[in-house]
Amino acid sequence: MLKPLLVLVSLAYPVLIYFMLEHLGAVWLLPLMFGLLAWRALSSRQRAERAVLLAALAVLAVLVVLLPPALTLKLYPVLMSLAMLALFGSSLLQEQSLVERLARIKEPDLPEAGVRYTRRVTWIWTLFFAANALAALATLFMSDRAWVLYNGLIAYLLISSLMAGEWIVRGRVRSRVRAGRSLQ
Secondary structure, three states: OHHHHHHHHHHHHHHHHHHHHHHOOHHHHHHHHHHHHHHHHHHOOOHHHHHHHHHHHHHHHHHHHHOOHHHHHHOHHHHHHHHHHHHHHHHOOOOOOHHHHHHHHHOOOOOHHHHHHHHHHHHHHHHHHHHHHHHHHHHOOOOHHHHHHHHHHHHHHHHHHHHHHHHHHHHHHHHHHHOOOOOO
């Protein structure tokens, strides 16, 4: 029950912030942001994800002291993209990338071609989250409407498009591998 609620609140975060800033003010919303991030970190079963999210929480605590409350609240999408960048990027330094570990849940005997493919996909997600963090950061210097438009809609459409595109490509790659063709 808590996990779906967490996902819903996370997805709605930019819109919630936009409307709540208008009516409540940033000071009242900071506990919501801290709670959401702490909840995400503590509910994670993955040690690496939990560590990255707790680090983001620590960064957020420092930012609260240094920056105006409204700006701190609007940094959440940037921090989440940086957290995902760290999660995917750090896995590239390990024997198995994050995408390979996920793929091995469904297919424990992943062929070498699949290992190469999952590493490439991990690189793509790493680069995506780097670009998304920069875009989310750029929206801080735009109007509140532009911030909500990008962080509350466009970023989600980009993530969904990348996921759908990867799913289509994965199907084609699997067909090639099954047919005995190389992925070079």
